[in-house]
Amino acid sequence: MKEISPRAPARTKGRVARRIERGDVFEPNCPSREVMKHVTSSWGVLVLIALQDGTLRFSELRRKVSGVSERMLAQTLQWLETDGLVQRRSYPVVPPHVDYTLTPMGEQAAELVGNLADWIEENVMKMPGRAA
Amino acid sequence: MKEISPRAPARTKGRVARRIERGDVFEPNCPSREVMKHVTSSWGVLVLIALQDGTLRFSELRRKVSGVSERMLAQTLQWLETDGLVQRRSYPVVPPHVDYTLTPMGEQAAELVGNLADWIEENVMKMPGRAA
DNA sequence: GTAAGTACGCACGCCGGAGTAAGTATGAAA
DNA sequence: TTTCATACTTACTCCGGCGTGCGTACTTAC
Numbered sequence: 001m002k003e004i005s006p007r008a009p010a011r012t013k014g015r016v017a018r019r020i021e022r023g024d025v026f027e028p029n030c031p032s033r034e035v036m037k038h039v040t041s042s043w044g045v046l047v048l049i050a051l052q053d054g055t056l057r058f059s060e061l062r063r064k065v066s067g068v069s070e071r072m073l074a075q076t077l078q079w080l081e082t083d084g085l086v087q088r089r090s091y092p093v094v095p096p097h098v099d100y101t102l103t104p105m106g107e108q109a110a111e112l113v114g115n116l117a118d119w120i121e122e123n124v125m126k127m128p129g130r131a132a
Numbered sequence: 133m134k135e136i137s138p139r140a141p142a143r144t145k146g147r148v149a150r151r152i153e154r155g156d157v158f159e160p161n162c163p164s165r166e167v168m169k170h171v172t173s174s175w176g177v178l179v180l181i182a183l184q185d186g187t188l189r190f191s192e193l194r195r196k197v198s199g200v201s202e203r204m205l206a207q208t209l210q211w212l213e214t215d216g217l218v219q220r221r222s223y224p225v226v227p228p229h230v231d232y233t234l235t236p237m238g239e240q241a242a243e244l245v246g247n248l249a250d251w252i253e254e255n256v257m258k259m260p261g262r263a264a
Numbered sequence: 265g266t267a268a269g270t271a272c273g274c275a276c277g278c279c280g281g282a283g284t285a286a287g288t289a290t291g292a293a294a
Numbered sequence: 295t296t297t298c299a300t301a302c303t304t305a306c307t308c309c310g311g312c313g314t315g316c317g318t319a320c321t322t323a324c
Binding site: 173 | 290
């Protein structure tokens with residue numbers, strides 16, 4: 001596996017643009033690409049934002065993120081869970097009970113995608129072609 | 133049923149999460165979805181970041197965003213152009229000369245996706261499953 | 265006895281993102 | 295004269311995201 005930098009804590013670079021020169025973000029096998037795909041996937045964005053308000057269980061998420069299929073919601077949650085962005089807790093009760101919470105890392109990611117979604121919503125009407 | 137886990141009353145209001153209740157981001161026909169798809173598409177992200185350093189022409193972008201096919205680069209640029217995020221200028225000279233620049237809106241978008249990409253790159257190694 | 269709610273897993277199939285290859289126009293360089 | 299560079303466009307193809315529908319295991323409600 002390709003290490004971004006063998007041991008450099010990388011304090012000097014804050015901007016990805018710097019790394020473009022080194023070819024990091026552009027490495028197709030860079031794990032960042034994978035995470036990026038999960039986080040910016042249409043359902044991933046909505047799930048992260050939905051969980052900003054607090055813990056939700058599967059069916060609550062389904063209702064909140066209206067339009068998502070059960071299959072996609074389950075898959076998206078698994079992606080985010082393996083990425084360490086959401087924590088899944090299941091209680092062995094009679095009717096199955098599972099809930100999902102943002103991890104500290106997940107909260108940071110949620111805020112960033114939230115900012116992006118926010119900006120797009122506020123500026124989409126100024127965009128040509130998409131009428132107001 | 134009964135709430136097993138207490139809900140943290142998120143103080144982040146004015147956030148998109150607020151609009152979820154109004155059904156904005158979740159509206160499948162909301163134009164935001166379209167823009168979001170363009171901006172967060174794998175090549176869209178890289179193009180926006182690449183253009184942060186200044187105007188580039190087609191072939192320069194191809195080299196900088198290594199790995200992108202001509203077809204995808206052209207399509208991505210068209211998406212971002214119709215969204216009003218990049219400005220395309222073509223000069224009617226003998227060998228075709230076209231260059232692309234971020235619009236003011238494009239710069240804002242580029243910064244937001246840059247922040248996200250930045251964060252992912254810096255935190256991907258802390259994620260379970262990926263890297264040590 | 266049947267329906268509904270809960271949290272998924274699985275098989276099937278569509279569709280659009282994405283790569284490859286080739287074509288277009290044109291003047292300059294070889 | 296052939297080749298090259300530029301900036302695309304179009305055609306053909308593959309693959310994975312995604313929805314739909316069905317099944318599971320169990321319980322409460324009608």
